[in-house]
Amino acid sequence: MPLPALRAIDTYPIHLEGKTYVCLSDPSGVADEQVVLNPLAYYIATMLTGTSEADEIAAECTRQYSSIRLTPGEIRDLVQHLDTKGFLLTESFDARRAQFLDGFRQATTRAAHFAGRSYPEDPAELSRFLDGQFTREGGPGPLPTEPGVGEPLKGLVVPHIDYHRGGHIYAHGYRRMYLHGRPDTVFVFGVAHMAQPAPFILTRKHFETPLGLIETDQEAMDRLETACAVDPYEYEWVQRTEHSIEFHAVMLAHLYGPNIKIVPILCSMFPDAPAEDPDICRFLEVCRDIIAGDERACTVIASADLAHVGKRFGDGFDIDEAAVERVAARDEEDLAHVETLSAEPFFDSVMKDRNRRRVCGINCIYSALKSIDGRARRGERLHYDYAHDLAGGIVSFISMALD
Numbered sequence: 001m002p003l004p005a006l007r008a009i010d011t012y013p014i015h016l017e018g019k020t021y022v023c024l025s026d027p028s029g030v031a032d033e034q035v036v037l038n039p040l041a042y043y044i045a046t047m048l049t050g051t052s053e054a055d056e057i058a059a060e061c062t063r064q065y066s067s068i069r070l071t072p073g074e075i076r077d078l079v080q081h082l083d084t085k086g087f088l089l090t091e092s093f094d095a096r097r098a099q100f101l102d103g104f105r106q107a108t109t110r111a112a113h114f115a116g117r118s119y120p121e122d123p124a125e126l127s128r129f130l131d132g133q134f135t136r137e138g139g140p141g142p143l144p145t146e147p148g149v150g151e152p153l154k155g156l157v158v159p160h161i162d163y164h165r166g167g168h169i170y171a172h173g174y175r176r177m178y179l180h181g182r183p184d185t186v187f188v189f190g191v192a193h194m195a196q197p198a199p200f201i202l203t204r205k206h207f208e209t210p211l212g213l214i215e216t217d218q219e220a221m222d223r224l225e226t227a228c229a230v231d232p233y234e235y236e237w238v239q240r241t242e243h244s245i246e247f248h249a250v251m252l253a254h255l256y257g258p259n260i261k262i263v264p265i266l267c268s269m270f271p272d273a274p275a276e277d278p279d280i281c282r283f284l285e286v287c288r289d290i291i292a293g294d295e296r297a298c299t300v301i302a303s304a305d306l307a308h309v310g311k312r313f314g315d316g317f318d319i320d321e322a323a324v325e326r327v328a329a330r331d332e333e334d335l336a337h338v339e340t341l342s343a344e345p346f347f348d349s350v351m352k353d354r355n356r357r358r359v360c361g362i363n364c365i366y367s368a369l370k371s372i373d374g375r376a377r378r379g380e381r382l383h384y385d386y387a388h389d390l391a392g393g394i395v396s397f398i399s400m401a402l403d
Contacts, residue, residue: 001053002050002052002053003048003053003075004079004090005048005049005089006045006046007031007087007088007093009024009027010024010025010026010027011024011042012025012312013312013391013392014036014390014391021038021042022036022037022039023035023036023037024036024037024045026086026087027193027241028237029113029240030093030096030097032086033086035082035085040061040068043061045078045082048079048088053072054072054073054075054079057075058070058071058072058075100237101237104237105236107205108205108206109206109208109213110203110208110239110240111240112207112208112209112210112246112250113241115209115210118162118163118164118243122210123210126211126250126254127211127254129163130163130250130254131143133163133170133171134168136167136168136171138168138169138383138385139167140168140175141175143175143255144178144179147180147181147255148178148179148180148181149181150180150181151180151181151297152180152181152183152297152298152299153180153183153299153402153403154300154375154402155299155300155301155302155371155376155401155402155403156173156174156176156177156299156300156301156302156401156402157173157365157368157399157400158170158303158304158397158400159397159399160190160243160244160248160303160304160361161305161395161397162247163247165395166305166387168383169383169385169397169398169399170247170399171399172382172383172399174251176382177255177299178255181297183260184260184296184298185220185260185261185262185263185296185297185299186298186300186301187220187287187291187298187299187300187371188248188249188264188265188301189265189300189364189365189367189368190248190266190267191242191244191266191303191304191305191360191364192244192267193244193360194241194242195268195269196238196269198230198231198234198235199267199268199270199279199363200228200268200280201232201236201239201268202233202236202264202265203216203236203239203264204216207249209246209249209253211250211253211254211257212253212257214249214253214262215262216261216262216263216264217261217263217296220263223289223290224265224286224287226286227283227285229278229279229282230279235268242266244364245262245266245303247303248301248303263290265287265367267363270362272351274347274363274366275343284367284370284371287370287371288374291371292374300371300372300402301368302364302365302367304360304361304362304364305360305361305396306357306360306361306396306398307327307330307331307358307386307394307395308357308358308393308395309323309327309357310392310394311393312389312391312392313358313393319388319392319393319394324386324394327357327386327394330353330357331357331396334349335379335381335384335398335400336349338369338379338400339381339400340378341369341373341377341378341379341402343366343373346365346366347366350362368402369402378402378403379400379402380401381400383399384397
């Protein structure tokens with residue numbers, strides 16, 4: 001009988017005690033544990049296509065590794081291990097996925113998925129940790145004791161990379177936001193890293209954080225639903241484990257407590273010319289109408305990392321000073337259009353080389369710029385930086401105020 005197929009998952013190399021292994025992780029969150037495989041086990045996993053049999057894979061391993069003699073039973077043991085962890089397309093995975101989706105659908109709130117992992121779960125410890133992002137090296141300095149007054153900041157471009165690597169960049173943007181008046185509602189355009197065949201993915205669920213509940217603006221969601229040509233909740237489960245909105249819900253709770261609402265919008269698959277897509281245009285027009293209305297004061301956040309380059313992301317080169325300079329030069333070209341709040345030229349600039357740098361924030365920056373069209377005058381760069389990926393690569397990011 002053919003062995004089951006490996007699911008679509010994330011893989012990346014890790015180095016332990018001088019040896020290289022491959023880590024398997026599930027960005028959907030259905031499989032909540034990572035699996036670490038040695039090179040031979042990973043090679044076997046790549047041959048799990050749904051049509052291969054155990055004796056065929058054992059024979060192929062012998063051809064590739066002449067000193068290796070595996071039995072079909074050993075192959076099946078590895079398959080059983082991967083299935084137990086939820087990494088194969090099997091009936092047990094289908095049952096696990098159904099339970100996972102049903103649990104999320106029935107929940108009235110969106111749990112703080114990364115609490116205790118990417119940031120402290122204890123409220124007091126978390127507050128100290130977030131305050132530390134403002135005063136750490138590269139940060140803008142401590143927050144004022146009270147928020148500013150007057151009109152809220154129109155918009156921000158800030159990262160969604162983990163706080164440990166990019167918290168100082170978050171701090172530059174949020175300090176500027178805090179100096180302005182508090183908004184009633186914040187539109188957060190995040191990135192659906194588990195991309196789905198829909199441009200926008202919504203959720204009505206309120207966001208839990210260790211610092212309190214951040215409510216979703218239900219009135220705004222009512223209006224946005226009518227602007228969607230397809231069901232904006234068909235892929236709502238992607239919101240469950242997506243960090244690109246969660247990290248900002250946490251930061252907003254730190255700054256303002258429960259006295260603020262959000263509109264959580266994940267940007268997924270856009271065509272090459274989003275300005276020619278009537279569904280995208282209609283949705284962003286409604287966003288603009290809500291934001292420009294008199295009934296609420298709004299700020300728009302683009303939760304956007306920039307370039308992802310290096311071997312971790314599929315490139316064949318190592319990161320050196322020249323590679324960093326090339327990334328920075330191309331980022332500079334793109335960001336010049338964000339400074340002038342020019343959505344289409346920004347999008348075209350990123351795509352002129354087919355987005356070879358893998359700018360994951362392209363769609364959410366585009367959406368944010370379209371949503372504040374006519375309300376802001378310029379974009380101001382606050383701080384640009386990059387961080388190394390442990391598996392070999394860099395991610396660049398920026399904090400920009402749109403006002």
